[in-house]
Amino acid sequence: MEEDLDYESLGDNSTMAQNAMAGALAGIGEHCLMYPIDSIKTRMQVFAPHAKETAWKQQKNLWRGVYSVVMGAGPAHAVHFAIYEYCKDHFNAKLNAFAILSTQEQVRQSAASAAAGACATLAHDCLMTPFDVIKQRMQLEDSTYRSVRSCARAVYRSEGLAAFYISLPTTLSMSIPFQSIQFATYEFFRTLIHPQGDYNPTSHVVAGALAGGFASSITTPLDVIKTLLQTRGSSSDPKIRQASGFCDAAKIIYERDSYRGFFRGFKPRILTHMPSTAISWSVYEYFKWFLSSET
Incomplete structure (x- = not known):
């Protein structure tokens, strides 16, 4: 029966287009639902007078900018999950073919x-x-x-095209370990919680929350650096406005707030990523199961 589909076979039964569609819906749902807390995290990470202390009290306009997420998260998450499913099957097949880590199935799957x-x-x-x-x-x-549109035009006019990508190296240095840890941790906890392997929403929610909390706690310092670089053009501080990359941003953060500065916004980041990752995985797994079972 359709409801008895083995979870591990879903990647084979669902097409790349179905994985992309499920990923797009998961990404939009994840970012939109947790957007207000993400706004508070951003305000806490910005180096401005009393920003950290008053961020939780700044309840105005917490949804401002959400349309940018909707426009970007759909296509980005569609590509994200489609490539993930394809590469996961490809790497698993390669490891199986060469009998690499064959005695440790869970380690092989996590890798x-x-x-x-x-x-x-x-x-x-x-x-x-x-x-x-x-x-x-x-x-x-x-x-x-x-x-x-007005924000994009203003940034491009005053800072040029490079402003949209100045944080990309830092973003990748954060996101690659974050997502690698998150995906590996998610697969580990999902199998640990529900080893039967059939579709089980509870296992997706719990495993997603644990994976999001673990990965976000480790990568918070890099997120603070990324935020400083992405918001530098809106800062009134000349030194921040002139920050040209990872090293400059890290130096400014350390000079202003020592090692504690790299954990600004730690709590709202965890509060954002635990439920958002749980939402993302549960929505993604549901729609992947739903779309593949309809074919």
Whole structure:
């Protein structure tokens, strides 16, 4: 029967187009539902007078910039999950063919998932980073932008095309380990919680939450650096405005707030990623199962 589909076979039964569609819906749902908390995290990470202390009190316009996420998250997550499923099957097949790690099935699957997550993240971030820059500019409490188009035009006019990609190396240095850890941890916990392998929504939610919390806690310092670079053009601080890359941003953060500065926004980041990752995986797995069972 359709409801008895083995979860492990879903990647083979669903097409790349179905995986992409499920991924797009998961990405939009994930980002939109958790957007207000993400806005608070951004405001806490910005180095502005009293920003960290007042971020939780700044409840105005927490949804500003959400359309940038909708425009970017759909295509980016479609590519993300489609590439992930393809690469995961490919890497698993290669490891099986060469009998690599054959005595440790769980380790082999985790390694394949981590490698596939890294490949998927590279494509995702190249598409999503410009939209993320716009989103974070609009999330700032003192932002004067009223639409995605006006923000994009203003950034391009004052800072050029490079402003949309200045944080890409830092984003990749954060996202690749984040997604590799997240995908590997998700697959591990999903199998541990529900070893039977059939479609089980509870296992997707719990495994997703644990994976999101674990991966986000490790990569918070890189996220703080990324935020500083993406919002530098909106800063009134000359030194921040002149930050040209990873090293400059890291140095500024350390000078202003020592090692504690690299964990600004830690709590809202965890509060964002645990439920958002749970939402993303549960929505993705449901639609992948639904679309593949309809064919």
